[in-house]
Amino acid sequence: MPDSPKNIRKEHIVAAAAHLFKQKGYAASSVRDIATALNIEAASLYHHIKNKEEILEIICFSMAAKFLNAIAEVNDIYFNAEEKLRKAILHHVEIITEDVDKSAVFLREWRSLPAQSLEDFLLLRNQYENEFTRIVENGMEEDVFESVDKKFAVLSILSSVNWINEWYSAEGNMQAKDIAQKISDFVLGGLRKKWVTDLHYKI
Amino acid sequence: MPDSPKNIRKEHIVAAAAHLFKQKGYAASSVRDIATALNIEAASLYHHIKNKEEILEIICFSMAAKFLNAIAEVNDIYFNAEEKLRKAILHHVEIITEDVDKSAVFLREWRSLPAQSLEDFLLLRNQYENEFTRIVENGMEEDVFESVDKKFAVLSILSSVNWINEWYSAEGNMQAKDIAQKISDFVLGGLRKKWVTDLHYKI
DNA sequence: ATGTTTGTCTAACGGTTGTTAGGCAAAAGT
DNA sequence: ACTTTTGCCTAACAACCGTTAGACAAACAT
Numbered sequence: 001m002p003d004s005p006k007n008i009r010k011e012h013i014v015a016a017a018a019h020l021f022k023q024k025g026y027a028a029s030s031v032r033d034i035a036t037a038l039n040i041e042a043a044s045l046y047h048h049i050k051n052k053e054e055i056l057e058i059i060c061f062s063m064a065a066k067f068l069n070a071i072a073e074v075n076d077i078y079f080n081a082e083e084k085l086r087k088a089i090l091h092h093v094e095i096i097t098e099d100v101d102k103s104a105v106f107l108r109e110w111r112s113l114p115a116q117s118l119e120d121f122l123l124l125r126n127q128y129e130n131e132f133t134r135i136v137e138n139g140m141e142e143d144v145f146e147s148v149d150k151k152f153a154v155l156s157i158l159s160s161v162n163w164i165n166e167w168y169s170a171e172g173n174m175q176a177k178d179i180a181q182k183i184s185d186f187v188l189g190g191l192r193k194k195w196v197t198d199l200h201y202k203i
Numbered sequence: 204m205p206d207s208p209k210n211i212r213k214e215h216i217v218a219a220a221a222h223l224f225k226q227k228g229y230a231a232s233s234v235r236d237i238a239t240a241l242n243i244e245a246a247s248l249y250h251h252i253k254n255k256e257e258i259l260e261i262i263c264f265s266m267a268a269k270f271l272n273a274i275a276e277v278n279d280i281y282f283n284a285e286e287k288l289r290k291a292i293l294h295h296v297e298i299i300t301e302d303v304d305k306s307a308v309f310l311r312e313w314r315s316l317p318a319q320s321l322e323d324f325l326l327l328r329n330q331y332e333n334e335f336t337r338i339v340e341n342g343m344e345e346d347v348f349e350s351v352d353k354k355f356a357v358l359s360i361l362s363s364v365n366w367i368n369e370w371y372s373a374e375g376n377m378q379a380k381d382i383a384q385k386i387s388d389f390v391l392g393g394l395r396k397k398w399v400t401d402l403h404y405k406i
Numbered sequence: 407a408t409g410t411t412t413g414t415c416t417a418a419c420g421g422t423t424g425t426t427a428g429g430c431a432a433a434a435g436t
Numbered sequence: 437a438c439t440t441t442t443g444c445c446t447a448a449c450a451a452c453c454g455t456t457a458g459a460c461a462a463a464c465a466t
Contacts (some may be wrong), residue, residue, distance in 0.1 A: 009443085023315065027230035031424060043425080044444050052424065110310065111228060146392065152385045159366035160359040167358070182355045189349065189392070212407050212413085234454060255454065340438080 010048045013038060013202050016102070017055045022104035026056055028111040056109060063106035064124040066095050071131045081139030082188065085157075088135060089187070090180040092161045096168065097176045103165050129154060159188050213251045215243060218304070220258045224318040225307035229259055229315040259312060260320050267310035269298050274334045284342035284353060285391065289361075293383040295364045298369065300379045306368050310375070332357060360390050 016037040020029040031052055035042040049055055070091035078084045096103040110121050132154045141144030168179070192202055223232040235254055241317040252258055273294035281287045300305045310353040313324050335357045342348030363386055371382070 006442085025228060025230055027228055028315065030422075031423085041445060043427095043446080046425070046444055089289055103271055106305055109382055112231065149385050150390070151388055155370070156359075156363040156386065156389055159362040163358055163362035182352050183359065186351055189351070189466085209412085235454075243413085244415060246416080246457095249455070250413060367460085 005049070006048075013045060013048055014055055014058050018059050018101035018105050021056070021059070021109050022101045024041060026109040028107070028147045047103060048180075053114050053117075056105070056113060059102050059105045060110050060113060060117075060121055061124075061172055063095070063102050064121065064128070065093065067128050068124060068131075071128060075134070081135060081142050081144055084135045085139065086180070086184045086190070089134065089184050090159070090177065092179040093164060093183070096161070096165050098169070100168060101166055103167070103197055107165055129158065132158065160187065210280070216248060216251055217258055217261050220300075221262050221300070221304035221308050224259070224312050225304045229312040244264070256317055258319075259308070259316060262305050263313050263316060263324055264309045264327075265319075266298070266305050267324065267331070270331050271293065271327060271334075273298060274331060278334060278337070284338060284345050284347055287338045288342065288391070289383070291335065291385045292360070292364055292387050293380065296367060296383040296386070297379045299364070300382070303368055303371060303373070310365055310368055323383075324399050332361065333360060363390065 013034065017029070017034045020033055023029075024033075026175075030144060031045060032042040034047055034055075037116075038045075065090070071088055072093065074084055074087045076089055078116050113121055133150055136145060136150050136153050138152075164179060164183075168174075207381060216237065218235045220232070223240060224238055226232075227236075233245075233247060235245040237258075238248055248374075274291055277287055277290045277294060281290055313321070313328075314322055338352055339348060339353050339356050343350050343353075364383075367386075371377075
C-alpha cells in the first residue's frame, strides 16, 4: 500500500513541490509551476492531491515525524549524555542532508500551514526541542556539562544544525558525519566542563 | 530632508509592510493588506512607493547597512579579539531586538528580491560574514581561540544570534545586553583555549 | 485671494491564482 | 470481450493580484 504506483506518483508531486517551495517559497510557487515541473497540466494534480495546502502539510508533518523518531531512538539506546547529544546532532544532520528540499520547507515554510495544522505542527516542534533540552539536563546532572542556561544552549545548538540547510549541497564533498562532528566539537567545547576535557587529554 | 513629512509617511508604510512580511511572508502579503493596515486604499500607496518590490528593497538594504556599520565600528575601536567578538555579538543582538519585524524580513524574505538587488544583497551579506571571520582569525592568531574550523565557528555564531529573531519579544523582560552575554558565554566557552580560561579562574 | 502641491479616493486594467467540471484514451480487472 | 479505474486533458470559474489613470478636496505657498 505505501509503495503503490498511486503513492509513488504522489511522492513525485510532493518532491517536485518541495524543490520549488525551497527555491521560491510556498506562496510564490503556483500550482501551475508544480505541474509544469512534472510536465503535466495543473488540473491533473487534483487527481492526486486534495489541494495545495495538503502538499505543504505532507512535507511538514513527514519531516517532523522523521526528526521525532530519530531523537526517540537516541534517548532509548544511548546512556551517556555526551554520546546522546552527539548522536542526536548526527541524526539531525543526516535528515537534513538527505533531503534539503523538504528540510527547507520544514524549517521555513511551515508558517503558511492552515491554522489548525499550524497548531499541531508547533506542538511537535516543541516536543522535539524538549527532547534536546532533556539531553542537556542529563548532562548537567551527570556533571559533564557546564550548568549554562539550558534554553540558550539548546536554541544555539538547534540553530547551528538547522543552518546547514542554507549552505549544504549534495555535490560538495562533505558528508553528514563530518559536518555533525565539527558542529558537535564546537558545541561540546562550550558545554563540557574543563576538568573533563583535561582528563581526556591527559589519559 | 530625511525627516520630511513625506519620508515619515513612507517610513510608516515600510514599517507596516515589515510587520506583515514577518507574519505572512512577502509573497503572501498583498499591497491591499499593507494599505488596509494603514487605513488607506491600495492605490494610495503608489504616491509614496514605486512598487511592492521597492518596500522589500528598502527593508533589506537598510538593515544590511545597520549590520555593516556596526561591525565596522567594532573593528575600528576594539583591539582584543574576545572583546571584538563580544561587541560584535552585542551590536548584532541590539539591531535585531530593536526592530524584529525588519530583522525578520532581512533574515528570511530577501529571497524575494528581484534578481539584480538579490545579487547586491548577497554581496553585502558575505561582506558581513567575512568581518566576523576576520575577528575569529584574529583570535586564533592571538592564540586565545581554539583553531577550530573557521567557517563552522562563524556560521554557528551567526545562526545562533539570528535565531533570536524567532523567539524574542519586546514584552519579555530580557534585554539585548543579557541575551548577548549568554550567547557570547556559550560561544566563547567553545572557542577560548583552556589555559586562558584557567588563567582567568586562577588569578 | 490664487495657484500649486500633496494625499487620498474610485474605477478599472490585464494577468494570475487555486480549484472544479466533464471528457477521453490507455491500462487493469474480471 | 467488457467494464471499471486511472491519469491525464481542455475549458472555465470567481477571486485576487500589482498597478495605472484621473478626479477631488485639503493644505500650503505666494
